[in-house]
Amino acid sequence: MAKKEYSFYPGCSSERKSSASNYMVSVESMCKTLDIKLNEIPDWNCCGASIGYAEGGELPRHAMNARNIALSEKHNPGQNIVATCAACWLGAKETHERLSASEQLLADTKEALKEAGLDMDYKGEVEIRHMVEVLIEDFGYEQLAKPVVKPLEGIKIAGYVGCQTNRPFGVAGESFENPKYLDKLTEIMGAEPVEKYDQKVTCCGGALAFSEPEKSQAQIKKIIESAYDFGAEMIVTPCPVCQMNVEVYQDQINKKYGTKFHIPVTYYSQLMAVAYGSSAKEAGLDGNVIRSARLEEIAAKPAKK
Amino acid sequence: MSELNKVMVEKYRNDFLKEVEANVEEGNWVKMCMQCGVCSGSCPFGPYWEHPPQEIFMMVRAGKREEVLTSESMWMCTSCYNCIVRCPRELPITHIMHGLANYAHRLGIAPKMNPTRRFAKLFWQNIIKGGRVNELKLSIGLYFMDGFSNGVKKGLEMLPVGLGLLKTGRLNPFGLLGGGKCKGASDIHKMLKKAQEIENRRKGFAS
Numbered sequence: 001m002a003k004k005e006y007s008f009y010p011g012c013s014s015e016r017k018s019s020a021s022n023y024m025v026s027v028e029s030m031c032k033t034l035d036i037k038l039n040e041i042p043d044w045n046c047c048g049a050s051i052g053y054a055e056g057g058e059l060p061r062h063a064m065n066a067r068n069i070a071l072s073e074k075h076n077p078g079q080n081i082v083a084t085c086a087a088c089w090l091g092a093k094e095t096h097e098r099l100s101a102s103e104q105l106l107a108d109t110k111e112a113l114k115e116a117g118l119d120m121d122y123k124g125e126v127e128i129r130h131m132v133e134v135l136i137e138d139f140g141y142e143q144l145a146k147p148v149v150k151p152l153e154g155i156k157i158a159g160y161v162g163c164q165t166n167r168p169f170g171v172a173g174e175s176f177e178n179p180k181y182l183d184k185l186t187e188i189m190g191a192e193p194v195e196k197y198d199q200k201v202t203c204c205g206g207a208l209a210f211s212e213p214e215k216s217q218a219q220i221k222k223i224i225e226s227a228y229d230f231g232a233e234m235i236v237t238p239c240p241v242c243q244m245n246v247e248v249y250q251d252q253i254n255k256k257y258g259t260k261f262h263i264p265v266t267y268y269s270q271l272m273a274v275a276y277g278s279s280a281k282e283a284g285l286d287g288n289v290i291r292s293a294r295l296e297e298i299a300a301k302p303a304k305k
Numbered sequence: 306m307s308e309l310n311k312v313m314v315e316k317y318r319n320d321f322l323k324e325v326e327a328n329v330e331e332g333n334w335v336k337m338c339m340q341c342g343v344c345s346g347s348c349p350f351g352p353y354w355e356h357p358p359q360e361i362f363m364m365v366r367a368g369k370r371e372e373v374l375t376s377e378s379m380w381m382c383t384s385c386y387n388c389i390v391r392c393p394r395e396l397p398i399t400h401i402m403h404g405l406a407n408y409a410h411r412l413g414i415a416p417k418m419n420p421t422r423r424f425a426k427l428f429w430q431n432i433i434k435g436g437r438v439n440e441l442k443l444s445i446g447l448y449f450m451d452g453f454s455n456g457v458k459k460g461l462e463m464l465p466v467g468l469g470l471l472k473t474g475r476l477n478p479f480g481l482l483g484g485g486k487c488k489g490a491s492d493i494h495k496m497l498k499k500a501q502e503i504e505n506r507r508k509g510f511a512s
Contacts, residue, residue, distance in 0.1 A: 012438035012485065017477035019440055019470060043488045045436035050384035052432070053403040054410055054425035058330050059504040060497050067496065108507070112500040116492035167386035168399070176390045203349035203385035210447055211424035212350075212381075219349055248466045289469040 004138060007076035007126070008038035009068055011088035012046050013240045020085070020240035022270075022287020027084055027131065029273040029282040033147050034139065039079065041072045047091030050164070051207040062105065063112040065095035069128075070113055070120040080127045082134055084269075086164035086239040093128040093169055100124045132238050132268065133171055136181055141188050149277040149303035151190025155294050157271070158197040158232035159183045160223060162242035166201055177201065185268050186236060189275040199226040204245040217253050220246055224253070224261050234292055235265045243267060247289055264292035274299045307413035309510060314370075316509070321370040328508050330404030331397045338362035344388035344398050350381040358388060358398050361405070374414050379406040380421040411510065423450055433497055436487030441480025 013020035014027075031038060045068060046052075048061040056064075069092065072081050083089035099106045099122065106122060113120050135144060159182030167176055174181055179201070183193035202223050205216025223246055227235050237243050247265040254261055266288065273283035280286060280299040317324035325332040338359065345357030356364060356378045364373050379402045388398040406422070409415035415422050424447055431443045448463065449456030470476040477484050487493060505511040 012432075013440075015437070015484075017474060017480075017484075018438075019475050021475055022473070043436075045487050045489075045493055046432040046438055048432070049428070049438075051421070051425045051428050053330075053407050054422060055407075055429035056433075057407055057411070057501070057504055058404075059507075060500040063496055063500040064493075067493070108500070108503045111503060112496050115499040116489060116496035118492075163383075163385040163387070168389045170390075203383050203387070205349070206383045206385065207424070207428070208350070208381075208383050208421055210444075211420040212353075215350055215353060215381075216383075248469060251465060287473045287475055289473055289475075 003035045003037060004134075005037040005039065005079060006082040006129075006134065007072040007079040008040045009044055009072070009081055009083045009088055009092060010040060011044075011083060011085035011240075013085060013244075019244050022284030023084060023240055023243070023267045025282065025284035025287065026267055026269040026273045026278075029278040029284075030269045030276065033273075033276040033278075034135075034144075036134070038082065039076045041068055041081070042075050043071065044068045047088045049087045049091065049207065052091075059105070059108055059112065061091075062095045062098060062109055065092045066099065066109045066113055066120065067116055067118065068092060069096060069122070069126075070118045072126070073121050074118070078126070080129055082129050082131055084131045084240075086130070086162070087241065089128065089130045090164045090169065096124070096128050130165060130171070130238070132165065132181060132185075135185070136171060141184055144185070144272070145188040147277075148189060148275045150275055150298050150301065152186075152271060152275055152295070152298060153190050155191040155234060156194055156230075156232050157186045157191050158194045158227035158230065158235045159186055159200055160197075160227070160235050160237045160242060160246065160265075161200050162237055162239045163201070163203050163206065164241075165238045182236060182238065182268060186271065189271050191271065194227070194230040194232045196230050197226060197232065198230075199223045204242050206241055206245075209241075209245045209249070213249075213252075216245065217249055217256065220249055221253050221257060221259070224250065224263060225259075227263060228261075233263070233294065235263060236268055236271055237265060238268050250290065262290060264288055264290045264295075266292060266295065270295070277303045310412040310414055312509075313412065319368055321368045321373070322366050324370070325365050325405070325408075329401065329408045331400040332404060334396045334401060335362050335365050337394050337396055339394060341393060343391050343393065344396075347387040347391050348381075349383055349385055349387070354378045354381050358402060361402075371414075373405065374409040374412065375416060376409075377416050377419050379403075379409070380416070380419045382406070431485070433493065434490070435485045436490050436493045437485040439480055439485030441477055441484070445481070
């Protein structure tokens with residue numbers, strides 16, 4: 001398999017001792033197997049996330065994302081930018097689109113960047129991509145299945161795609177209402193996707209899980225309940241906010257609604273790392289608040305030849 | 306009424322649509338709405354909006370300036386983008402709602418106690434300080450937004466969640482001392498100051 005190289009935008013939640021640090025651990029293991037080289041954008045900053053608009057406004061928000069794009073142009077010239085976080089991907093891609101569409105905005109952004117000592121070239125040639133796009137488009141399911149040494153046999157998994165990996169941009173060839181890629185990834189790792197899972201693109205409340213916890217937890221309850229209804233023993237997601245929201249509030253939801261939720265919520269990259277033969281630690285399984293005994297068992301077993 | 310709000314009322318008189326088109330992000334799309342209501346039916350927090358998006362669009366056209374800008378409605382947006390992908394006329398509804406919320410906030414007439422408005426402000430201040438999110442400071446800041454005793458109560462409620470994240474290495478116990486800092490933090494401050502200056506000039510916010 002040819003070595004592939006990308007300019008990498010990891011994002012705040014992926015930092016050490018941050019809410020998605022275990023996502024990062026599993027991505028590193030997965031990329032090692034697939035021979036993907038991620039060149040981190042030096043000194044990248046926050047994208048502004050979905051809630052930055054209120055205080056940040058328009059141009060400051062785009063300037064934040066443009067700084068990352070400019071740093072990438074400077075240090076990783078010609079390389080496409082890859083993000084693992086849905087919000088980072090969305091923020092950077094949105095700015096990229098707006099800058100390409102408006103000369104005025106581009107000129108204003110360049111003027112602001114000059115203050116940060118950055119001369120933005122901005123040819124608009126590089127693409128801003130999500131890691132799952134890289135997997136599906138640059139590798140393809142067949143290639144991704146090849147390194148599987150420990151198929152995740154017998155695990156029923158609900159693929160929770162959520163919002164921002166799916167809308168407004170989404171993955172090419174997939175529908176907004178019923179994207180299939182997560183199920184396909186689950187299947188080629190040897191597990192059994194719950195194809196009828198009907199809350200796969202339901203919003204978990206996003207950042208409003210902090211500011212409107214009751215409304216958001218009502219959403220999260222639906223997302224988990226449906227997974228149980230269809231017999232899933234695990235939920236998998238590509239988004240750090242979805243992962244955290246669906247995982248860490250289960251006890252509070254149980255208290256409020258009298259439910260007995262206790263379902264692991266993992267990342268696609270954790271499934272892939274385990275299937276590719278990583279240890280539980282290398283797959284970041286010790287970072288899950290609700291541990292997955294099934295995945296840990298498989299990770300501890302010797303690989304099938 | 307804030308000075309800026311007075312200036313805008315004076316400038317646009319009864320033409321709220323024109324005001325929105327000129328000052329609100331993607332505001333020039335508002336008149337394209339054909340009132341089908343798909344956005345309102347698709348919103349995960351739909352039932353909590355006093356005026357759902359389709360109604361907001363009509364109210365903008367009807368000149369209901371105060372009702373729109375002081376509404377809690379736009380602050381219910383979770384940024385799920387369902388409305389955008391389903392709108393038959395492809396209006397960037399999410400961005401327009403963000404734009405209206407931001408504009409009301411800038412004018413100082415957005416609902417003071419709305420939790421999402423307050424959290425959003427806290428969030429932006431958190432990220433621009435060092436350039437990256439400091440998750441511990443952000444959560445603690447949120448809990449203590451309503452004073453010390455409420456903060457302690459909220460903190461205790463959230464303690465099991467925090468401990469879960471701490472035990473799994475997903476929260477920095479020393480986050481109050483530092484973290485979330487870019488080397489170019491001071492460059493970022495300068496850049497944002499400039500960006501704000503330009504935006505104020507373009508939107509007529511500059512005094």
